[in-house]
Amino acid sequence: MSDSAFSQRLLHWFAQHGRKDLPWQQNPGAYRIWVSEIMLQQTQVNTVIPYFQAFIQAFPDLENLAKAPLDRVLQHWTGLGYYARARNLHLSAQRIMQDFHGEMPHDLNTLQTLPGVGRSTAAAILALAYGQSQAILDGNVKRVLCRYQAIGGYPNEASVNRQLWALAQALTPAARVAEYTQAIMDLGATLCTRARPQCARCPQQGDCQAHQQGRESDYPSPRPRKVLPVKCSYLLMLQNPEAQVLLQRRPARGIWGGLWSFPECSSETGIYEWCWAHLQIQVQNYEVWQAFRHTFTHYHLDIVPVWVQIAQGVREKDKMPPNSLWVEPDKPPGGLPAPVVRLLNALPKNNYVHEI
Ligand code: SF4
Structure with a gap:
């Protein structure tokens, strides 16, 4: 199996089954992608859609968001939870207006200096908005990769996380990155789900080690139980x-x-x-x-x-x-x-x- 076989199969599957009508996929500028990625961090797609639409209507661009009072931003977040996300979004918009002439930074490191933007979110913005070949590793992708190569250990544990990032980078293609990024997110969200993955419909089933071993539910390993005082x-x-x-x-x-x-x-x-x-x-x-x-x-x-x-x-x-x-x-x-x-x-x- 070559690394490119994974992305080719995924892109082929995406062409037929991927989600292409999500609201942030229409006019997918960096601002809309960024807002959607932040909303999607702890919330499912179907819940996010109406919030995203209302948010974009209220704050159609970065400048509008930066100028808006925080209360109004929080008001549009009501019901989504994890309100630090909204505060960070607002603060980041002001920073971008002030420090980056109102344009989202184009490089991974600078993007990560914005409050609330981690490595995977920054990579998703760059891949989806600018087509840069950047690997993402959100929760869905971690699950797919842990199963694909039967990687044991808790994915957020440092050594496992390093291994997953290396694999994510090796599998990310140089071209058609925006499609690939959406595709791997879709695979995790629709087929390689936490419970009862639909392996029979999965383009990776022939090479997926967890599936070959019949041990899909063993990956990823759960969070280790904390030793309580x-x-x-x-x-x-x-x-x-x-x-x-x-x-x-x-x-x-x-x-x-x-x-x-x-x-x-x-x-x-x-x-x-x-x-x-x-x-x-x-x-x-x-x-x-x-x-x-x-x-x-x-x-x-x-x-x-x-x-x-x-x-x-x-x-x-x-x-x-x-x-x-x-x-x-x-x-x-x-x-x-x-x-x-x-x-x-x-x-x-x-x-x-x-x-x-
Ligand atoms: S074959 Fe099954 S476990 Fe493996 S990636 Fe596909 S859906 Fe996930």
């Missing part, structure tokens, strides 16, 4: 002789914001300190239960439940910590995190002889 918290299950337990409402911000939980401390010595500081009691005995892990988006929380049986006489109002109440374990208030429910269920429900 581990934190530890001692949850104090303070239970009085009437079997009531102390709950505290958590601050509105932060984990379990506004929910009811047990008082907590970060170490075993903190148990004594907390009880003395908030209830003026000296703890002599407590029982450490089996720790368990609760996972949040950004970290694991190792929860160490500590059962502290306390004497009578701590229910007076002046001894109550702020935002707290004594409840029977089987009649808690609403709004409890799952681990707290689990621990409440494990606590004794009846009077017992306290040990302190």
